[in-house]
Amino acid sequence: MDSPRFLSRRQCISLLLVVGALLLPLTVQAKPKKGTLPKPEELNALTEKTMLDVDKALETGDFNALYATLSPSWQKQTTVEKLTAGFQGLVANKIRLDKVKGMTPVFEPAPVLEPSGVLMTQGYYATAPYRIRFTARYYNDAGPWKPLGLLINPQEVDKTTNTVKLPPVSECTNIAATTLLQLDAGLEKKDFSDYRGDAAPDYQRTATVERLNAAFAKLITDGVRIDKSATDGSPNVTFAQPPALNPGGDMTLTGTASAQPAPVNFTFVYRLEGGTWKLISGVVNGLGGDLDKAAPAPTTSPAVKPKAKNK
Numbered sequence: 001m002d003s004p005r006f007l008s009r010r011q012c013i014s015l016l017l018v019v020g021a022l023l024l025p026l027t028v029q030a031k032p033k034k035g036t037l038p039k040p041e042e043l044n045a046l047t048e049k050t051m052l053d054v055d056k057a058l059e060t061g062d063f064n065a066l067y068a069t070l071s072p073s074w075q076k077q078t079t080v081e082k083l084t085a086g087f088q089g090l091v092a093n094k095i096r097l098d099k100v101k102g103m104t105p106v107f108e109p110a111p112v113l114e115p116s117g118v119l120m121t122q123g124y125y126a127t128a129p130y131r132i133r134f135t136a137r138y139y140n141d142a143g144p145w146k147p148l149g150l151l152i153n154p155q156e157v158d159k160t161t162n163t164v165k166l167p168p169v170s171e172c173t174n175i176a177a178t179t180l181l182q183l184d185a186g187l188e189k190k191d192f193s194d195y196r197g198d199a200a201p202d203y204q205r206t207a208t209v210e211r212l213n214a215a216f217a218k219l220i221t222d223g224v225r226i227d228k229s230a231t232d233g234s235p236n237v238t239f240a241q242p243p244a245l246n247p248g249g250d251m252t253l254t255g256t257a258s259a260q261p262a263p264v265n266f267t268f269v270y271r272l273e274g275g276t277w278k279l280i281s282g283v284v285n286g287l288g289g290d291l292d293k294a295a296p297a298p299t300t301s302p303a304v305k306p307k308a309k310n311k
Contacts, residue, residue: 070083106248132155181226
């Protein structure tokens with residue numbers, strides 16, 4: 001069977017929408033705080049307020065009021081002008097968020113309170129014709145929770161099923177091929193910066209270059225290189241099971257690719273962001289499975305104080 005024609009990721013764009021404001025990850029200079037995760041109803045109300053605050057700015061074009069709602073820690077790291085520029089993709093495409101009012105967001109994964117005191121939330125509102133996916137971080141510098149970082153990503157949904165559209169198999173093949181080529185470049189250079197650079201911001205936050213290099217070190221040691229077609233330079237991809245979307249709209253591609261010294265097995269998970277499918281999890285030959293999660297805290301034994309000498 002002829003190998004599929006390779007297209008660049010830009011040629012695989014299915015919806016020309018630009019991602020909303022994003023300033024993630026952000027650092028918090030304050031000391032970690034003890035606290036408890038807000039109750040579900042509080043999380044729902046907090047998320048809805050954020051969405052409607054953004055919607056008001058999108059409606060009026062004035063982001064001063066939105067800036068005033070931000071955590072002081074975020075305000076120190078951005079300006080009204082930067083905030084306005086970050087949302088211009090939504091403004092240009094005339095995206096509105098008012099449909100989320102009264103709706104219950106779907107959180108996936110479940111919200112977590114990080115050791116730094118940052119409240120991390122991800123999920124979506126099942127609106128149409130665009131599903132509103134969001135990633136929001138909050139911090140309570142001195143009082144209520146306020147946004148510390150925000151990503152809003154409209155995803156086109158099927159009108160009949162109200163779910164994100166699954167790309168054709170040919171496009172899925174191109175998407176997986178692009179990732180495999182980026183992986184191969186990392187194997188050649190022994191540096192996976194480019195592989196990481198085209199991934200989703202959430203994945204970049206946890207999958208640092210150092211962690212990627214360590215996770216895929218065995219592939220380099222084993223001399224793994226991805227085969228390319230002689231005609232168009234694309235990897236030969238075979239899916240072990242049909243491409244599929246989970247309920248949240250993330251796409252999983254599982255299969256094999258021709259490689260030396262032996263074919264590689266892969267499972268890539270993508271999320272539609274800004275009209276482009278972005279990698280949010282990648283496993284190759286069983287390696288790299290935890291990179292979409294925060295790195296574990298270092299385990300160090302407390303130093304043993306020397307016993308005082310008797311005088």
